[in-house]
Amino acid sequence: MAGKTTTYRIGYALAPKKIQSFIQPSLVNLAEERGIELIPIQPTKPLIDQLPFDCLIHKLSDPEWINQLRQFVSQHPDIVVIDNPDAIDRIHNRITMLEFFNELNIAHEVSLGVPKQVFVESPESLFDSVAVKGIKFPVIAKPLLANGTAGSHQMSLVFNEEGLKELKVNSAFILQEFVNHGGVIFKVYVAGQHIQCVKRKSLPDISDEKLGSPVNLLSFSQISNVTAQDQRDEGVSKLMEIAELPPLSFVNEVASKMRQALKLNLFNFDMIRDGSAGDQYLVIDINYFPGYAKMPSYETILTDFFLDIVQHKPSVVSNDSETV
Ligand SMILES: Nc1ncnc2c1ncn2[C@@H]1O[C@H](COP(=O)(O)OP(=O)(O)OP(=O)(O)O)[C@@H](O)[C@H]1O
Ligand SMILES: O=P(O)(O)O[C@H]1[C@H](O)[C@@H](O)[C@H](OP(=O)(O)O)[C@@H](OP(=O)(O)O)[C@H]1O
Ligand SMILES: [Mg+2]
Numbered sequence: 001m002a003g004k005t006t007t008y009r010i011g012y013a014l015a016p017k018k019i020q021s022f023i024q025p026s027l028v029n030l031a032e033e034r035g036i037e038l039i040p041i042q043p044t045k046p047l048i049d050q051l052p053f054d055c056l057i058h059k060l061s062d063p064e065w066i067n068q069l070r071q072f073v074s075q076h077p078d079i080v081v082i083d084n085p086d087a088i089d090r091i092h093n094r095i096t097m098l099e100f101f102n103e104l105n106i107a108h109e110v111s112l113g114v115p116k117q118v119f120v121e122s123p124e125s126l127f128d129s130v131a132v133k134g135i136k137f138p139v140i141a142k143p144l145l146a147n148g149t150a151g152s153h154q155m156s157l158v159f160n161e162e163g164l165k166e167l168k169v170n171s172a173f174i175l176q177e178f179v180n181h182g183g184v185i186f187k188v189y190v191a192g193q194h195i196q197c198v199k200r201k202s203l204p205d206i207s208d209e210k211l212g213s214p215v216n217l218l219s220f221s222q223i224s225n226v227t228a229q230d231q232r233d234e235g236v237s238k239l240m241e242i243a244e245l246p247p248l249s250f251v252n253e254v255a256s257k258m259r260q261a262l263k264l265n266l267f268n269f270d271m272i273r274d275g276s277a278g279d280q281y282l283v284i285d286i287n288y289f290p291g292y293a294k295m296p297s298y299e300t301i302l303t304d305f306f307l308d309i310v311q312h313k314p315s316v317v318s319n320d321s322e323t324v
């Protein structure tokens with residue numbers, strides 16, 4: 001195309017499925033028009049042989065790759081790596097991902113918290129943990145590790161103690177109190193200073209009647225990751241329609257404070273509105289490098305973010321885990 005000047009190179013190290021969903025022609029073309037070339041990185045080859053690039057974005061879990069990346073980060077502070085592997089590790093654990101919430105200091109009149117949760121090291125220690133911490137049913141059993149495997153999304157909604165006995169788990173997990181929230185979650189996508197909040201299908205509210213039913217436990221996985229087809233279900237679309245998005249100023253404040261606290265640029269978080277507590281929102285999950293292509297105008301938002309990085313905008317959280 002005449003007049004086109006590609007100046008910056010951004011390397012990406014992603015799994016094939018992620019490349020397919022994220023590196024779409026619409027993103028590649030828009031980025032190129034605005035002076036950015038997106039370059040695939042071969043994770044099995046030395047990174048230094050794949051230079052030059054101005055920035056590297058990544059989401060791969062292979063330990064050898066992570067080692068190589070860690071070394072690269074310490075040896076090439078001039079090249080921006082989005083994001084630091086240590087900061088990403090923190091949100092691969094459902095306890096550490098929510099630990100910093102008390103320090104967030106949200107100034108807004110709308111309040112923010114996290115549901116009560118307990119760590120359970122093994123099924124044998126289960127009953128002690130519940131008794132000691134006094135958690136209330138219903139609860140959701142979530143794998144401790146949120147590392148992108150199918151198993152890490154495998155959850156169980158537990159209605160009572162009998163349900164706990166039926167729980168089939170083979171590694172550490174958490175029990176998190178289930179909070180009625182009108183069947184809709186708010187997914188807030190963050191790409192540096194760019195923030196977008198969307199509504200998604202969630203688990204329906206649980207009435208006292210249902211709590212008294214003979215069902216003790218229900219298993220589920222990736223309930224909010226539904227297709228447009230699923231969202232057309234009449235009951236679901238009604239709930240989605242009536243749910244009001246949280247105030248924009250609140251969403252922006254929470255997202256930018258989380259970004260600073262987590263020292264991450266590319267993530268999303270799931271937030272619910274407590275149905276029994278007025279304007280009380282709870283963060284239930286944080287995901288690294290989520291499915292941005294599901295977000296409206298993802299090409300523009302991600303290209304704006306890439307430009308922020310390569311033009312060294314102060315809004316980007318950098319390699320050394322400090323905001324530059
Ligand atoms: N404490 C809670 N109270 C009510 N509903 C919840 C709670 N925690 C989770 N949920 C519901 O369960 C779903 C899955 O939980 P969570 O987001 O923790 O799992 P995940 O597998 O990490 O999700 P993702 O696909 O976003 O990574 C949420 O989207 C929401 O619908
Ligand atoms: O594959 P892992 O590392 O588990 O990460 C997933 C996240 O947990 C999900 O939150 C992403 O979906 P959303 O973008 O709808 O949150 C989901 O998006 P995707 O399925 O479109 O890639 C994944 O990023
Ligand atoms: Mg989630």
Ligand SMILES: [Mg+2]
Pocket residue numbers: 146285286287
């Ligand atoms: Mg998650």
